[in-house]
Amino acid sequence: MFRRMRERRERDRIYEEQMHRALAEHDRISREIPLSRSASTAAQSPSVEEEFLPRELWAHTREDLAGMMIRYDQPLVIEGEVRECPQCGSYRPWVVYITGEDVWLRCPGGHDTYEPRLDAVWFNRNSGPVRDLHASLEDGIKAVGL
Incomplete structure (x- = not known):
């Protein structure tokens, strides 16, 4: 019984560490990607509608x-x-x-x-x-x- 409790605590600890690392990585990536593009960047890249099928x-x-x-x-x-x-x-x-x-x-x-x-x-x-x-x-x- 005590062995199962130790194993469960160990699994929970590993899970918490993985979640902490994933959130830290997400925060790092979100800081690197700009939220808005400049007008020149927007003019160079096609919009989603232009890349998709024609409306008809x-x-x-x-x-x-x-x-x-x-x-x-x-x-x-x-x-x-x-x-x-x-x-x-x-x-x-x-x-x-x-x-x-x-x-x-x-x-x-x-x-x-x-x-x-x-x-x-x-x-x-x-x-x-x-x-x-x-x-x-x-x-x-x-x-x-x-």
């Missing part, structure tokens, strides 16, 4: 888009019940789209229904990466085949 080749983030949609071919089960369209009774396939935090469903008959029991977390879990961009909601729905 960047992948769109979800914040850049007005909304997203997915085709959902299986019956949509929410809280143990199969979701049906309130107007026509269709239960699949759905186009599920999100605008902000609101999730909407569109049935094959073209009826849009707000679904308060689904949220952005559910949508993100069931959707993949952005593949296509469309100018309007109708163009997107045509593209997913409904």
Whole structure:
């Protein structure tokens, strides 16, 4: 038992020494690197954006888009019940789209229904990466085949 306590104290001492050396090295390096560059140095080296891909080749983030949609071919089960369209009774396939935090469903008959029991977390879990961009909601729905 005493041997384990000695070994633990020795490990703690070594750890403390390593941390002390690492912090001292960090302080030394941070003093050597200037925080701001002069105008001539900034003009000579390209900015991060110039070194990166052109803006038109960047992948769109979800914040850049007005909304997203997915085709959902299986019956949509929410809280143990199969979701049906309130107007026509269709239960699949759905186009599920999100605008902000609101999730909407569109049935094959073209009826849009707000679904308060689904949220952005559910949508993100069931959707993949952005593949296509469309100018309007109708163009997107045509593209997913409904």
